[in-house]
Amino acid sequence: MDLHNLNPSSLKSRFTTRFLRALTEINARKPIASSSSPREIFQRYRRIKDAADTSMAYSVRSRRTWSKATLWRLRTPSHRRRLASFGRRSSLNKTRTTTTASHRGAVVVQITSRGGGLGVQLEELRELVPGGEAMDLCNLLDETAHYIKCLTTQVQVMRTIANLYSLE
Amino acid sequence: MNRALPEMLQSSDMTVLERQRARLKWQAEQFQQQNYFSELSGVFSSQTGHVQGFQQGCLMSRGGARGDSVLSDMAMTRQLKHEPGLETAWQGLGKVDMEFAPCGYGSGPSFDMNHAISRTSSCPPAVAAAAAVGSKAVKGNSLKMGSTVGRVSFKKRKVEKSQNTEVVAEDESKRIKASEEERESKITGSSTHRNSTDKKENSGDTSKLDYIHVRARRGQATDSHSLAERVRREKISERMKYLQDLVPGCNKITGKAGMLDEIINYVQSLQRQVEFLSMKLATVNPSLDFNIENLYVKEVLPSCTTNFPPVGMAPEMENHSPYLQFNPIQQVVSGCGMEMGTNSCDMALRRTISAPVSIPEASFLDTSCFTDMQQIQPSAAWDVELQNLYNVEFPGSIEASGLKMEMEMEMHQAKQDCFQLNGVVSTKDVNLLIVESHPFHLHGYNFFVVGTGIRNFKQAKGPAKYNLVDPPKRNMDGIPTGGWTAIRFRADNPGVWFKHCHLEVHTGWGLKNICGREWRRTQSIHFASNVSCFLYSVAPYTAKGIHGFL
Numbered sequence: 001m002d003l004h005n006l007n008p009s010s011l012k013s014r015f016t017t018r019f020l021r022a023l024t025e026i027n028a029r030k031p032i033a034s035s036s037s038p039r040e041i042f043q044r045y046r047r048i049k050d051a052a053d054t055s056m057a058y059s060v061r062s063r064r065t066w067s068k069a070t071l072w073r074l075r076t077p078s079h080r081r082r083l084a085s086f087g088r089r090s091s092l093n094k095t096r097t098t099t100t101a102s103h104r105g106a107v108v109v110q111i112t113s114r115g116g117g118l119g120v121q122l123e124e125l126r127e128l129v130p131g132g133e134a135m136d137l138c139n140l141l142d143e144t145a146h147y148i149k150c151l152t153t154q155v156q157v158m159r160t161i162a163n164l165y166s167l168e
Numbered sequence: 169m170n171r172a173l174p175e176m177l178q179s180s181d182m183t184v185l186e187r188q189r190a191r192l193k194w195q196a197e198q199f200q201q202q203n204y205f206s207e208l209s210g211v212f213s214s215q216t217g218h219v220q221g222f223q224q225g226c227l228m229s230r231g232g233a234r235g236d237s238v239l240s241d242m243a244m245t246r247q248l249k250h251e252p253g254l255e256t257a258w259q260g261l262g263k264v265d266m267e268f269a270p271c272g273y274g275s276g277p278s279f280d281m282n283h284a285i286s287r288t289s290s291c292p293p294a295v296a297a298a299a300a301v302g303s304k305a306v307k308g309n310s311l312k313m314g315s316t317v318g319r320v321s322f323k324k325r326k327v328e329k330s331q332n333t334e335v336v337a338e339d340e341s342k343r344i345k346a347s348e349e350e351r352e353s354k355i356t357g358s359s360t361h362r363n364s365t366d367k368k369e370n371s372g373d374t375s376k377l378d379y380i381h382v383r384a385r386r387g388q389a390t391d392s393h394s395l396a397e398r399v400r401r402e403k404i405s406e407r408m409k410y411l412q413d414l415v416p417g418c419n420k421i422t423g424k425a426g427m428l429d430e431i432i433n434y435v436q437s438l439q440r441q442v443e444f445l446s447m448k449l450a451t452v453n454p455s456l457d458f459n460i461e462n463l464y465v466k467e468v469l470p471s472c473t474t475n476f477p478p479v480g481m482a483p484e485m486e487n488h489s490p491y492l493q494f495n496p497i498q499q500v501v502s503g504c505g506m507e508m509g510t511n512s513c514d515m516a517l518r519r520t521i522s523a524p525v526s527i528p529e530a531s532f533l534d535t536s537c538f539t540d541m542q543q544i545q546p547s548a549a550w551d552v553e554l555q556n557l558y559n560v561e562f563p564g565s566i567e568a569s570g571l572k573m574e575m576e577m578e579m580h581q582a583k584q585d586c587f588q589l590n591g592v593v594s595t596k597d598v599n600l601l602i603v604e605s606h607p608f609h610l611h612g613y614n615f616f617v618v619g620t621g622i623r624n625f626k627q628a629k630g631p632a633k634y635n636l637v638d639p640p641k642r643n644m645d646g647i648p649t650g651g652w653t654a655i656r657f658r659a660d661n662p663g664v665w666f667k668h669c670h671l672e673v674h675t676g677w678g679l680k681n682i683c684g685r686e687w688r689r690t691q692s693i694h695f696a697s698n699v700s701c702f703l704y705s706v707a708p709y710t711a712k713g714i715h716g717f718l
Contacts, residue, residue: 023449045443045450052446121428128435138400141407144431148414151438158445165452 011059012153018055019157026051050074056154065139066147069131605651607670609644615657616641622651644670 007013026047030040054074057067076084125140126132129147132140388394408427412418418430616639634654645653 041450045447048450049443049446052442118425118428121425121432124432125428125435128432128439138403138407141404141411144435145407145411145414148411148431148435148438151435151442155438155441155445158442158449162445162448162452166448 011150012157014059015056015153016157018058019052020161022051022055023048023161052154052158056150060146060150064143064146065131065135066129066143073130605646605648607644607646609670610655610657611643612661613657614641614643615645615655617645617653618656619654620648620651622648 026044030044053070057070057074060067062068062071122137122140125144126135129140129144132143135143388398404424408424411431412421412427415430415434418427421427421430618634618636618639621633639656645655
C-alpha cells in the first residue's frame with residue numbers, strides 16, 4: 001500500500017479515506033481511556049463496525065443492492081425497519097412462489113421453503129448478503145460476488161490499520 | 169419463375185448492398201481471414217444432392233436475396249432495428265431459415281419448404297414470392313439453379329465487398345457445421361416466440377440484445393418456457409463459475425449445493441473477520457492520529473516481524489517468523505478472539521489486557537475456548553504458552569452483553585524451573601451459543617475428562633462435580649452444545665501442541681488454540697508439525713489438510 005501504486009479512485013482508497021475519517025471522529029468523540037469498562041469498549045466496537053460498513057457502502061455508491069440495503073439498515077431506526085421489512089418480505093414470498101410455479105408447472109412450492117436442499121442454503125445466503133431477500137438467484141449471485149470482493153478489501157484495509165496501530 | 173428470382177435479386181441488390189454496408193460498419197471489429205470466405209463459396213459450389221448443399225442452397229436462395237449475413241441475422245436481429253422497413257422481412261426470413269438450418273434429413277425438401285412457407289405468414293410478399301419461387305423449384309435441379317443464381321449474385325457481392333462478408337461467412341460456416349451436428353428432430357410450431365441461442369459466440373452478446381437466442385439441441389424441448397428456463401440456468405452457472413474463482417479453495421467442488429455452502433462459509437468468515445478487526449481497533453489506543461500517510465509509509469508484512477523483537481522473543485523465534493507471520497495475518501479466520509502464536513505474545517506483553525473485552529453475541533458463534541492465565545509468573549511469561557487472550561462475557565451477564573468464553577489453565581508446578589513440564593493442567597473448554605457440539609482434539613496428550621455440563625461454568629459448583637475417581641481418558645472429546653467440558657492432564661510432553669475443533673471447517677475458522685510447553689526451548693519438531701497444521705488451517709479456507717497431521 002504505498003503511495004505510488006495506489007489508485008486514488010479505487011475502491012480500496014475510497015474506503016480507506018472514509019474509514020480513517022470515521023475512526024478519527026470516533027476517537028475524538030470519546031478518547032480511549034486505559035481502563036474502560038467492557039461496556040464502553042463494546043459500544044466503541046459497535047460504532048467502529050458500523051463505521052466500517054457504512055464507509056464501505058458509501059464507497060460503492062449505492063450502485064449495488066447490498067450497499068443500498070446496508071446504508072438503509074444503518075440509517076433507519078429499528079422499529080421502522082421492522083415494519084417495512086415485514087411488508088416487503090410477505091410480498092416477496094408471494095412473488096417468489098408464483099414465478100416458481102410458472103416454471104415448474106405442477107410443482108407446489110411452499111412459501112417458507114423452496115423445494116430441495118438448495119432452498120435452505122439460498123435462504124442462508126439471502127440472510128448473509130444485505131438486501132438479499134429481494135432478489136432472485138441470478139441477481140443474488142451477482143450481488144454476492146461483488147459483496148465478497150468488497151468485504152475482502154475491507155478486511156485487508158482494516159487489518160493493515162489494526163496491525164499498524166497495534167504496534168504503537 | 170426462375171427469371172423472377174434473379175430479377176428480384178437484382179432489385180433487392182441495391183438495398184441489400186446499402187444495408188449490408190451499414191451493417192458491416194456496425195460489425196467492423198470482427199474481420200476474418202479470406203480463407204473462410206473461399207471455404208464458404210467452395211461449400212456452396214458442391215452442388216450434390218447432399219443435404220448440406222441443399223441447406224446451403226436454400227440458404228443461399230434465400231440469402232441470395234439478402235446477401236451473406238443470413239445466419240448472422242439470425243443471431244443479431246438487433247442490427248435490423250435501424251432498418252425498420254425490412255425488419256419484419258428479415259425476421260421472417262430469419263425465422264424461415266432458422267427452421268431450415270436445423271431441419272432433419274428425414275423429411276424431404278419439399279416438406280420443409282412447405283413447412284417454412286406455411287410459417288412465414290408475417291412475411292411481406294416479396295419474401296413470400298421468393299419462398300414461392302423456391303418452393304416451385306423443389307426438385308434438386310431447380311434448387312441448384314436457385315443456388316447457382318444465389319452463388320452468382322453472391323460472388324458479385326463478393327467482389328464488391330470482400331472483406332465484410334468474412335465475419336458472416338465464418339459465422340455461417342460455423343453454424344452450418346453446428347446445424348449439421350445437431351439436427352432438431354422436430355420442428356415446433358411456435359415460431360413467433362422462437363428463441364435460438366448460438367451457444368458459442370453470442371453468449372456474451374445476448375445480454376445486450378433484446379432477443380435471447382437459444383439453439384435447441386437434439387431431444388430438448390423447444391417451447392418458450394423451457395428455453396427461457398435454460399437461459400436462466402446458463403446464466404446461473406456462469407455466475408457460479410465466477411464465484412468459484414472468487415472464493416478460494418473451491419476449485420474441486422462441483423455442484424451448486426457444495427458451492428453455495430462454500431460461498432456461505434466464506435461470506436460468514438469475512439464478516440466475522442470484519443467484526444474481529446473492528447473489535448481490535450476498538451481496543452487499540454492510537455498514539456498517533458489515524459492518518460493516511462502513516463499507512464502509506466508502513467507496510468504490512470514487515471510490521472509483523474518487527475513485532476517480535478520488541479516482544480523479546482527468543483532468537484529461535486526469528487527462524488519461525490515466516491510461519492508465525494501467518495498468524496497475525498491469517499489467523500483471524502475465526503474472528504472470535506482466538507489468537508495464537510505471536511499475537512498472544514503480543515497480548516501478553518500488553519498485560520494490561522486484564523480489562524475484559526466483550527464481543528457481542530450475534531457474530532460469535534463458535535469459539536470453544538481460550539485461556540486465562542491465573543498465575544502468571546513474570547519469568548514464565550514466555551514459557552507459558554500462548555494463552556490469555558480475551559475475556560468475553562456471556563450475553564445477559566451483569567458486566568456486559570456478549571459471549572463469555574473462558575478457559576482456565578491451572579498450572580500446578582511440580583518444580584519451579586520446569587514450569588510446565590510435568591505440571592498438571594486442568595482446562596475447561598466452553599462452548600457457547602452454538603447449535604452443535606464441537607469435538608475438540610488435543611495433539612500430544614491424552615487427557616482425562618473430569619467433568620462436563622451445560623450452560624455456564626460456575627466456579628463454585630462445577631469443580632465439585634468433577635469425576636476424579638475414574639475419568640475417561642481420551643485425546644478427543646466433544647463439548648456439548650451450550651456447555652462446557654473440563655479436562656485434566658499432566659503436561660509432560662514438551663512442545664507446542666495444537667488443540668482444535670475437529671470439524672475441519674471449524675479449524676479453518678479458528679476454533680483452536682495452542683497449548684505450548686516450553687515455548688522457547690522446544691520449538692523444534694512439535695512446533696513445526698503444529699505450525700504446518702497452522703499453515704493448512706489458518707490460511708483461510710484451506711483447512712483440508714488438517715487430517716494429515718493428526
